[in-house]
Amino acid sequence: MSKAASDVILPGATLGVMGGGQLGRMFVHAAQAMGYRTAVLDADPTSPAGLVSHAHIQTPYLDEAGLAALAREAAAITTEFENVPAAALDQLARTRPVAPSGAAVAVCQDRAREKAHFVGCGVDCAPHAIIATAEQLAAVSDDLLPGILKTARLGYDGKGQVRVKTRAELEAAWAELQQVECVLEKMLPLAYEVSVIVARGRDGQVVHFPLQQNLHRDGILAVTTVPAPNVTEAVSQQAYDAAHQIAASLNYVGVLCIEFFVLADGRIVANEMAPRPHNSGHHTIDACDVSQFELQVRAMTGLPLVAPVLHSPCLMLNLLGDLWFPAGATAQVEPDWAAVLALSGTHLHLYGKTEARKGRKMGHLTVTAATPEAARDTALKAAAILGIAPF
Template sequence: MNTPVDTHKVILPGATLGVLGGGQLGRMFAHAAQAMGYFTAVLDQDATSPAGLVSHHHVRTGYEDPQGLTELAQLCAAVTTEFENVPAGALNQLAASLPVSPAGASVAIAQDRAAEKAHFVKCGVPCAPYAVIESPEQLAAVNDALLPGILKTARMGYDGKGQIRVKTRAELVAGWEELGRVACVLEKMLPLAHECSVIVARGRDGTIVNLPVQRNLHRDGILAVTEVYEGNLPATQVEQAITAAKSVAIGLDYVGVLCVEFFVLDNGQLVVNEIAP
């Protein structure tokens, strides 16, 4: 019989904290943890991964390797992930024996645009009008009102990758073929002024706090400039963004740090774009 994991136990400096993923975000995590007095462990198969090079322990296996996950669990008092594309199943396996934040269920939603948008709708947070396309029948049934739009792969797209702008139904059909006929989401193209984001942190006790709202400027789909200062956005937009971000996190029963990204339309309306654990 498995002993329930005590997820509310305070983990004091001197313990080892683990992270799945050895990239630059994992390296930032490791440095921050070490500055607070923690040891760190990284699971990443790259022997020269940025986070692995600065951590006390480096488990050099793939994310789904059972032996590697067991070794990480034995080393650590708790585990996190550096980004959302770590397999949710690996987080679930680790959660059977130690605290894991964010939970695999939250990461699984962040990994799938269709599930992500369904969550936004469930939380009552506005998002761009969209349609899920997983079959030729769903493709044919797309409402013309969604064009022009942006066709995005449901999984693994980021920083402008896995996205095609389509103006007509013919371009939509061709775009889906170009993306390999994989599961996609078609989002209606909206008149954007800019983007903004809110970073929230939610504890296991439900306490939730946020950093100041960020105003983001993109170039070719990639973040170029983030501005954080008093008055960077109208007060009403700031309040709306914080309220919506907290609603998204609470709806996930999220534990950990979460970034919620928004489009700001020309008329000042906010629509949520995506989440980033």
């Protein structure tokens, strides 16, 4: 048996995941379907992934005893949340294979480092400036306004972001963000937004899913459409090439998502990356022959990666907690799932969260059909039933 083959972690072993959210839950489902046992580390006793895993270690991410318990349980470990401390992944990596590495996750956790990494890879990103001191704030070029001020760390789903048009608004926004290190990005004339999800193995093999076109509302992904309706072959190839280059430069192992802006003039610029499966890739469970979560399992265990095939055009709708509080309702109301599921090609995924809150991701609905037009038509009908604004 070759060394590469002997290093493969086969079904029957236990796979660990740092983080207990919905991405961890879908990873656990994929791992279990392939015959693996699973262990989740998350402090929340009702975490979506913890509730369906074979083992749930209920400790904070940096708890020494918890990390030791996960290392004893799991033959290999991954993460489902970009803000899991890189130091915890580094500690686990002393005794177990960890994918992605703490070093790669650390780049993704810091917008300043992330921008520098894009530039170092030769991948365009929006003009920007780092603001960590009053002097850097004063030195910001007027050319970067209007812009978006983002905290360098711990921001996602539109959190830690303020749009600014003037220097006065910029100064007020930095104060509002507690004067932590921030990145000011120039606002660019966008045509649309896309994302690429790649999986990279230990041997450097990289595969990717078809480009996804995304619609965000209030900083949160609302709709993903595949095939991407507005994308040219040239734009797709640029995005694939950039994503492969970024993954290789990080010596990345696992699933990585890169979000891009496509500008009005056809150029693409990298926005940000997530060191894990991504909301825009949830459609892969129902519309592709292999999901992003199965590729996450394959990459971390050393199993072969296969190029995914989209077998059905689709749209994915994010289901936020707002849907449980329709206008005029005096109490929480369960959406009419029966009416939605009466539509052909609908696939409902609810994440097992115990409480609906506005802005909270409660689930997603993927609509598959024989044609993109049919998928969109059904998705609009489902949106109307659920109270989601048309798109």
